[in-house]
Amino acid sequence: MTTVAPTRPPTAEQPKAATRARRSAKMRSAYPTWFYLPAAVIYGTLFLIPTFASFYFSLTRWTISKSTFIGLDNFTEFFQEPALVKGFVNTFLYAVVTSGLKVVLGLLLGILLTSQIRARGYLRSVVFFPVLVSTVGVGITFTAFMDPSTGAINRALATVGIDGPGWLTEPSLALFSVALVDVWKGVGLATVIYIAGIVSIPQDYYEAAKIDGAGPWQLFRNVILPLSWPATSTVIILSLIGGLRSFDLIWAMTRGGPGFSSDVVASVIYKQYQAGFYGLSTAGNVILFLVVTAIIVPLSRFLARKEVER
Numbered sequence: 001m002t003t004v005a006p007t008r009p010p011t012a013e014q015p016k017a018a019t020r021a022r023r024s025a026k027m028r029s030a031y032p033t034w035f036y037l038p039a040a041v042i043y044g045t046l047f048l049i050p051t052f053a054s055f056y057f058s059l060t061r062w063t064i065s066k067s068t069f070i071g072l073d074n075f076t077e078f079f080q081e082p083a084l085v086k087g088f089v090n091t092f093l094y095a096v097v098t099s100g101l102k103v104v105l106g107l108l109l110g111i112l113l114t115s116q117i118r119a120r121g122y123l124r125s126v127v128f129f130p131v132l133v134s135t136v137g138v139g140i141t142f143t144a145f146m147d148p149s150t151g152a153i154n155r156a157l158a159t160v161g162i163d164g165p166g167w168l169t170e171p172s173l174a175l176f177s178v179a180l181v182d183v184w185k186g187v188g189l190a191t192v193i194y195i196a197g198i199v200s201i202p203q204d205y206y207e208a209a210k211i212d213g214a215g216p217w218q219l220f221r222n223v224i225l226p227l228s229w230p231a232t233s234t235v236i237i238l239s240l241i242g243g244l245r246s247f248d249l250i251w252a253m254t255r256g257g258p259g260f261s262s263d264v265v266a267s268v269i270y271k272q273y274q275a276g277f278y279g280l281s282t283a284g285n286v287i288l289f290l291v292v293t294a295i296i297v298p299l300s301r302f303l304a305r306k307e308v309e310r
Helices: 013-057 073-079 084-112 120-132 135-145 152-158 171-199 203-211 216-227 229-244 248-253 265-274 278-309
Strands: 060-062 067-069
Touching: 013 060, 013 278, 060 073, 060 278, 073 278, 084 171, 084 229, 084 265, 120 171, 135 152, 135 171, 135 248, 171 229, 171 248, 203 216, 216 229, 229 278, 248 265, 265 278
Parallel strands: none
Antiparallel strands: 060 067
């Protein structure tokens, strides 16, 4: 016959200890979230508050001292702007051209600068240097270079018997000329991203492909191109965002001219600011924000799915 030891009744200290343990565990689990607070404050101050303020002021006719609520009148008037259609077409064209060239040239330069060539480190610095230069300074410099009569580019072409065009004075060339300067300035960042992506590819893939008899083209097509897809996605997204929001370089080089031939949405908005139509230009900024968001968010998800599939 076995005897069962009597259970001791819980003391008054045990519930208190359990409560303290739960409170301590909860505090420990919440502790890391406090590190998000400084970033959340900065993000809210510099992005969320101005964004919501822009949405409000886009519905008003405002000056520095007062504002009057007028509903959607600013948006209606903005869509009636004569240069708006041309500005949207130029914006999309500029974004596609610049991002496409940055992807292609960045990939080629990334492959070159990860190969076994002399002065590789120096060449990487040279390629990245234009990214560090002021955009306005680049615009002013290339405006002088592209002058049809005294510019260095046309003078160099004249030495080989080629009559150079008016890079910034011919309506059909002005936007593409600025786009080429944009590519020259921004391809260094794309190259650095591709260098990081290519260097991160394990050497086992190269060795396995070479054992199977793969040549340079097969290595590029079957190893480098698919395995550097994360870098390609990043370059596409960053380049498109920059192209759709382009303003400073275009304004420094052509101010949207000649005529409206190189006007983009951002320059149309800026001209409204210059004319004193602050509510109208704020509505334009909201529209540009929504357009960029509507393009970039689905595209980034599509590229992310492609990255997972690969």
